[in-house]
Amino acid sequence: MFITLNGEPYELDEPMSIVDLLAKLAIDPRRVAVEHNLTILKRHLFGETVVHEGDCVEIVNFVGGG
């Protein structure tokens, strides 16, 4: 199955939670914000929110800026 991850197609074997997706991507959940199908998720919802086929996920973090 495919999802759209940060604007690009991304293949997953099966639906998985945001926590598992972040772990798969080796991303520290404490340092990012996640938007799932245009809804911004509170961090405590990462475990119970499941990503399904066709979903849109945005993962953002802080970078240098002025």
Place this chain on the structure above:
Amino acid sequence: MVDTPFVIAGRTFASRLIVGTGKYSSHPVMAQAHAASGADMVTVAVRRVNISDRSRESLLDYIDTDRMFILPNTAGCYTADEAIRTARLGREAGLSNWVKLEVIGDERTLFPDNEALIEATRVLVREGFIVLPYTNDDPIACRKLEDAGAAAVMPLGAPIGSGLGIQNVNNMRIIREFARVPLIVDAGVGTASDAALAMELGADGVLMNTAIAGAQEPVAMADAMKHAVIAGRLAYLAGRIPKKMYATASSPVQGMVGR
């Protein structure tokens, strides 16, 4: 001379200098510049995580978050909706409800779209954000932002990254007179004298990125900016002499030898 503390929305800052985290040659140089600047608030941008390259080190590894307050920005946003979305994401990433709000109106000048900025300010304030908007050096726009609930007004001295210094000194004076919230000159500073001038005009603080990060020696420039902001603030509090067209002798005119 005893100064009043620098307070924004009830939070006290030790330094009146706010610095950015962009454009540095490396993260260690940035960390050294931050330390030299004495600043205790830094701006950051909110961007997509690079999924394909996870090896890159995190910006936050180089910011002393015990000492530094992190202010996420909405740089690069061209509509109110985009800025609001970015502000909300920044809040979740940083777990703070502060935002440096930018809504850009033009790519070449990076001047703000004041109408969209005021609208976004209103929405975010309603959602509980502490909004610090980057705005034009326009006293009326600043007043409208204040009315919309902005916690400070941050007029530009000159276009972002231009290093031109404060272009409209008179407007800045008027904004100073009008503003009932902290006034922070944001953008356009090129060198230490520009920062000192901003403070001499009565700004409560100065925000800069490129002037430090783009200097040939960023750490030395950060140190210079620290002193410039302190010097400018002291000069403002001390009360400068009026400007006059002609000379007034500093030495006595009586007692000249041979007269």
